[in-house]
Each structure stands twice: as structure tokens, then as C-alpha cells.
Amino acid sequence: MSQQVGMKTIFTRSKLTALLTLGLTEFVRGSLLFFILPIYIRGVLQFSPSVVGYAMAAHYALDTSLRGPSGWLTDRFGQRKVAVSALCIGWIGLVLIAKFRFDWSIIVGSALLGIGMAAIWPAVVSRVTGDLPAEANATAMSGVMMSWLLGVGTGTVAMSFTLGRDVQSGFITLLVIWLGAIFLGSLSLQPYRPEDHHKKRLGFRNIVSQVYSVRLLLPGIFVQTFIMGIIMPVFVLYTQYVLNVSGQTYSTLLVSGGATTVLLQLPIGRLVDRFGFKPFLMTGFGACAVLLVFLVRAHSLPLLFLGIIGVGASYAFILPSWSSVLAKSINARQRAVMWGVFMTFEGLGMAIGPLVGSWLWEQFRPSTPFFFAGLVLVVMMTFYGLVPIERGFASTSQHTSADGQG
Known part of the structure; x- marks a missing residue:
């Protein structure tokens, strides 16, 4: 049995802000991939349903394959620089999907969004669990899991209840929310500090x-x-x-x-x-x-x-x-x-x-x-x-x- 660390020590204001950043990005992903895109591609653009599959495959292929490299870059250059840069790339992907009515723009945009998601996860997890004793790891990671589940869940449900088939309003909402995530990430994630870099450990x-x-x-x-x-x-x-x-x-x-x-x-x-x-x-x-x-x-x-x-x-x-x-x-x-x-x-x-x-x-x-x-x-x-x-x-x-x- 271990002596417990206080909740205020585990979830400081900056760490809660980092968790909110993750939750907002997952809200956008859940809304876009599981509700707006299927309606937009099939109901508005009249494209084949296979475009939905290609878009999701492109998104998750980059998200999955780039998490390791994103983590390496985060350790090398700092959480803020890597995550915020990747989130800006993700925002460009959202603009591609919302503004251009081509199958390629939807697939490429979804892939760019995957780059943003690949970087935000290692950055937020390392931010939330950093500087904590082993006795607080489970509680800290519980906060990460809650942010993920609440974000993707509320994103899917909220869009279906509030927007119906008005996908353009949905795109505008998601673009604003993503910008909010970029702003909060720039405030809460740690910057690069030369004294933290040890070249040997990243070989x-x-x-x-x-x-x-x-x-x-x-x-x-x-x-x-x-x-x-x-x-x-x-x-x-x-x-x-x-x-x-x-x-x-x-x-x-x-x-x-x-x-x-x-x-x-x-x-x-x-x-x-x-x-x-x-x-x-x-x-x-x-x-x-x-x-x-x-x-x-x-x-x-x-x-x-x-x-x-x-x-x-x-x-x-x-x-x-x-x-x-x-x-x-x-x-x-x-x-x-x-x-x-x-x-x-x-x-x-x-x-x-x-x-x-x-x-x-x-x-x-x-x-x-x-x-x-x-x-x-x-x-x-x-x-x-x-x-x-x-x-x-x-x-x-x-x-x-x-x-x-x-």
C-alpha cells in the first residue's frame, strides 16, 4: 500500500489544460470521421462510400505510423514546438476537407489530420505524467483516458444531435474548436529546454x-x-x-x-x-x-x-x-x-x-x-x-x- 499523492499535485492547471487540448482534438476527430464525413461524402458530394474508407484509412495510417517518430521529435525538440506545429498541419487538413470538393482533398485532409493526432498524444501524455512519482501514474493516466473517451464520445453524439445534416456549420465549428486546441496547447505544453536534451538517450x-x-x-x-x-x-x-x-x-x-x-x-x-x-x-x-x-x-x-x-x-x-x-x-x-x-x-x-x-x-x-x-x-x-x-x-x-x- 502506497501513500497517495494529492489530486491537486497530479492535475495542476497546466496539466488540466493539456488534457483539455487532447479532449478537443478527439472531439474534432470523433465528429469528423464518425458523423460529418459520411454524411458529407455520400449525401452532399454524392461520392462513392469507398471515399469514406480511404479517408479513414489514410488518417489512421499516418496517426499510427507517426506516433513513434512524433514521440522522438517531442523528446528532441520539446512538447510545444512539435505538437503545435503538427496541430497546425492538422488544421490545414480540416480546411482542405471543408473548402475543396474533391475526393483527393478529403483523403489528403484526413491524412494531415492524422499527423496532428499522432503528435498530440505523446506530447500530452508526457506532459501529464512528467515530474510525478510512480504512486501517481495510474491516476494521471486515468485523466488522459477520460479526456480521450469524453472527447471522441461527445464529439460524435453532440454533432448528431445539434447539427443534423448541416455539414458546413459542422466544419466551421470544428475549425474553431481545433484553433482553440492549438491555442491551449501552446499555453500548456512544455517548451524545448537545451538542458533537457541528452543526445545519447535518443539514439x-x-x-x-x-x-x-x-x-x-x-x-x-x-x-x-x-x-x-x-x-x-x-x-x-x-x-x-x-x-x-x-x-x-x-x-x-x-x-x-x-x-x-x-x-x-x-x-x-x-x-x-x-x-x-x-x-x-x-x-x-x-x-x-x-x-x-x-x-x-x-x-x-x-x-x-x-x-x-x-x-x-x-x-x-x-x-x-x-x-x-x-x-x-x-x-x-x-x-x-x-x-x-x-x-x-x-x-x-x-x-x-x-x-x-x-x-x-x-x-x-x-x-x-x-x-x-x-x-x-x-x-x-x-x-x-x-x-x-x-x-x-x-x-x-x-x-x-x-x-x-x-
Whole structure:
């Protein structure tokens, strides 16, 4: 049991502003990709639906592939310079989408927006977790997860309720919000300081060595988003075509599960910092595996809501406890680049998951993706229950101390 750090120490005004910056960018992404673009491309421009797919693929390809390099640049040149520059590039992408009515401008604009998102995540995470003791990592990362979930969730829902099919008003709103994120990022993110730069720690061999030292964590990083990727595209099919649930009820299901995850983030994060990550991580993996199987056995609406709320609660156990593990395993002088590498593995999980989920749905039974996801979670629970990943914490601390002495 650890002595807890106060919330005011963890979430200073500048760190809360950085979290707001992340939330605003995720609001724009959620609004644009999941609501405005499909309506604009199909309903206004009369383009093929494939343009939506190409735009999203271009966005996530750059977002995923550039998080590691963005983290390296953040460690090398400072959070403010890299993130604000990338956000300006993202704003140009939004202008391309809003002003020019070509398929190429939408695809290129979405890709440029991906550059902005690739840079803001390592910058904000390193800002929020920087200068904190290990006993505060889970709470700090809970704040990051809340900003992400609230941003993308409210962006999608708010635009659908307030704007309807008026996409031009939507574009103007998103451009203003993105400018607000640029302004807040320039205030809250840390500038480059020459004394913080240590060339040796950013060398390619040094980074590869650091990644190798945390290799046991990479499967867990991949699996969390891989499971989400498997379930999300087939859950909507399962509820509508197997359970005959209406689209409105499906939206309510998603909101209830997401709200549960958001509301429990900080309380669970505080508990993880106080009692350690392992019991919460094991509980989260195990409960999520059981509840995914429960979902395909739930043939009444109350049971379906109970199952999806349970899955949301399970992820509220997994996210802060796993984030605590990652934060304690990172050398403080390679914080941004290592978070970028971790996020790249997360992106790969989200990219591959839908392909696996759709294939399992088509080749076997509608319930197969849920059973497969549950099995993967059980394997992960067993693996991380047996592997002493805590040894990496002490190793990282020693490396940090050695760097400091050098």
C-alpha cells in the first residue's frame, strides 16, 4: 500500500489544460470521421462510400505510423514546438476537407489530420505524467483516458444531435474548436529546454534497447485495442441482425458502456495507485472475458445492458492499471518516444482487430468473435498473472538514475 499523492499535485492547471487540448482534438476527430464525413461524402458530394474508407484509412495510417517518430521529435525538440506545429498541419487538413470538393482533398485532409493526432498524444501524455512519482501514474493516466473517451464520445453524439445534416456549420465549428486546441496547447505544453536534451538517450540503438527491455508488455498493449477492434464492428451487426435491437437502442448501449468506463476511471486509478496494479488488471481481464461470452447469451434487453455496462466497468479496471504498468516501465528521459511506440502497437491492434472480427463472423458463427476475444483475454490474464513484470520497474529506475548521473 502506497501513500497517495494529492489530486491537486497530479492535475495542476497546466496539466488540466493539456488534457483539455487532447479532449478537443478527439472531439474534432470523433465528429469528423464518425458523423460529418459520411454524411458529407455520400449525401452532399454524392461520392462513392469507398471515399469514406480511404479517408479513414489514410488518417489512421499516418496517426499510427507517426506516433513513434512524433514521440522522438517531442523528446528532441520539446512538447510545444512539435505538437503545435503538427496541430497546425492538422488544421490545414480540416480546411482542405471543408473548402475543396474533391475526393483527393478529403483523403489528403484526413491524412494531415492524422499527423496532428499522432503528435498530440505523446506530447500530452508526457506532459501529464512528467515530474510525478510512480504512486501517481495510474491516476494521471486515468485523466488522459477520460479526456480521450469524453472527447471522441461527445464529439460524435453532440454533432448528431445539434447539427443534423448541416455539414458546413459542422466544419466551421470544428475549425474553431481545433484553433482553440492549438491555442491551449501552446499555453500548456512544455517548451524545448537545451538542458533537457541528452543526445545519447535518443539514439536509435538506445531506443531499440529500451523497447526490447519492455518486450513482455507489447502483447498486452496490442491485445487491449485488438479486442476492441474485434468486437466493435460485429457488435452492431449482432445487436441488429441477431437480437433485432433498434439503432437508437444500440446507441444507448454504447453510451451506457462508455459512460461507465469514464465515470470509473479516476476512482479505479486512485485505487491502483494505492494498492498496486495486479489485482485490478487480473480482475479486469477476467471479468471482461466472462462478460463478452455473457453478451452472446443475453437475449433480453435488461441483460444486454447489464453485460455492456459490465464490459465498460472491466475496461475501467484494465486501462488505469495497465497505464500504470507502462508508465513505471518507461525511462523518464525517453518518455514521449516510448509512449509513441506503445501507441503504435495500440494502433496496430485497432487496425487488425476489425479484420479478424469480420472474418470470424463470416467464416463461423456470429458468436465466434466474442468467444475468441474472451479466450485471448484469458490467455493474457494467465500470462501477466505469472510473468513478474514488476522487475522491469526497478530496472527502469536504475537506468534513469544512471542517465542522471551521466
